Amino acid sequence: MADQSKLSHVISGVDTHKDLHVAAIVDHQDRVLGTESFATTRQGYRLMLAWMRTFGDVQRVGIECSGSYGAGLLRYLQNAGIEVLEVTGPDKHDRRRRGKNDDFDAESAAHAAFAKRQTVTPRSRDGMVESLRVLRACRKSAVQARRVALQMIQMSIVCAPDKLREPLRNMTRMQLIRTLAAWRPDLTAYREVEEAYRISLKSLARRYLELHDEVADLDDMIGAIVKDLAPELLEQTAIGLNSAAQLLLTAGDNPERLRSEASFAALCGVSPVPASSGKTVRHQLNRGGDRAANSAIHIIAIGRLRLDPRTQTYVAKRIAAGNSKLEAIRSLKRYIAREVFGIIMRRQKQINQAQIAA
Known part of the structure; x- marks a missing residue:
């Protein structure tokens, strides 16, 4: 059956659990070719990848919960040179219509990986x-x-x-x-x-x-x-050890997966979100993102507001322009995210160059 359906490229989705992973395969037209269950062991990962390849060349794999139950599979597939996407959540309308079981969840992950919707590039977990x-x-x-x-x-x-x-x-x-x-x-x-x-x-x-x-x-x-x-991170005003550690965790071992400093700001929940109504035009802080990273940036902002004359001048200028203090701090947090991202990316480039030279 697999040989008859063999195509040049296939895409897989995996619903992860503690003891068992369920994988599904879709073809280049997003048609489901099959589902199968595998043990959460290295042998199980090897059998899963071999099973996927019986349908064709595996273009990418979408994994649910790649930071917990799927962490081992993520590392195995990345070491095998397979592109991996983290599926952020199942389609709620599809789940309401079809119900829920592990095969359906694996198929939903495969469909999401095919369309690259509700997916993100996962953080690597090997550094x-x-x-x-x-x-x-x-x-x-x-x-x-x-x-x-x-x-x-x-x-x-x-x-x-x-x-x-x-x-x-x-x-x-x-x-x-x-x-x-x-x-x-x-x-x-x-x-x-x-x-x-x-x-x-x-x-x-x-x-x-x-x-x-x-x-x-x-x-x-x-x-x-x-x-x-990131030694340079600790040299900045009001950035302590805990805040620096949290921001490095949010960026991950592969911060290059973030397309720009704007995406890092959104990940930290400090990107501006429109909150306008009628004749009032304003923005508010993003309520999403990594709340631990948001807390770290907020602590840095409050520290700079107390210690850094440039920050005090900037906030006073924004307030004089008609912004509230909270709106001024929102803008300040956005600038801090830009500064932190630049430092992390420069250091990552240095680490990558050192690894290549070695």
């Missing part, structure tokens, strides 16, 4: 930016766990017997943590309320200190990667 993403995710969970440990310490002290609570009342946070971590409770007397509190508080304090050291170690690693990727 230092991916390492940065993994380390930042780990750091975020450690910070959250540290916060929970501190909250439990504070709540336990509120409920603790007076004999324990009174000496701890006026201590600073780190004095309190180190004092509790140095306690030596009687572990055999855990049935007594006072000793149970001592054991619990000591355990929480030691957990806090361990997480504190873990966050510091991760910060050192993250800082080293950011300095390798």
Whole structure:
């Protein structure tokens, strides 16, 4: 059946899951040729690509969730030299009409890849930016766990017997943590309320200190990667380590997939969107895009508004021209996105040239 339908070019779509991927193939006229399921292993990826090629030369593949369940398949196909598009979402009208199952979702992904609609070029996940993403995710969970440990310490002290609570009342946070971590409770007397509190508080304090050291170690690693990727970014006014790391994550290991600085601004949610009505002509900030990147740029804008005389002059000029302060900050965020994109692209060009020379 595959040999009879063999064509010069075919396009595939993949609906990804944890243990099983479902692939569909369409021809040069967007007709479905077949669907098949494959395991989410390297052997499964190899069999999937071999199955696709039985229908013809694979021109491109559309993958749903290429940043999570489809990350392994994305790397495999990119290493095989296949063009990969990330399908951002199924067609809602088609889903309402046909219903939903994995075959339908794979076919929708293939149709989207064929027409290049609801698709974007995915971020590659094989460079230092991916390492940065993994380390930042780990750091975020450690910070959250540290916060929970501190909250439990504070709540336990509120409920603790007076004999324990009174000496701890006026201590600073780190004095309190180190004092509790140095306690030596009687572990055999855990049935007594006072000793149970001592054991619990000591355990929480030691957990806090361990997480504190873990966050510091991760910060050192993250800082080293950011300095390798874009040292010039950290030299700019009000751009700190966390903001720089987030903007590098948003750009990805392959920022060249972004056609222009305008597309980067849209990705960060700082591109102007028309909000005119009647005789009023105005713009507002884009409410879409990567909200973490938007938050990073907002922090940079507020920092520059406080520290940078040029920024203060620019905002004052916009306000004098009739803009509100929020509209002036919107324009400022757009300029920051342009500046950041230029720095990232120049550094990416340097990295690519160094790799070619090596």
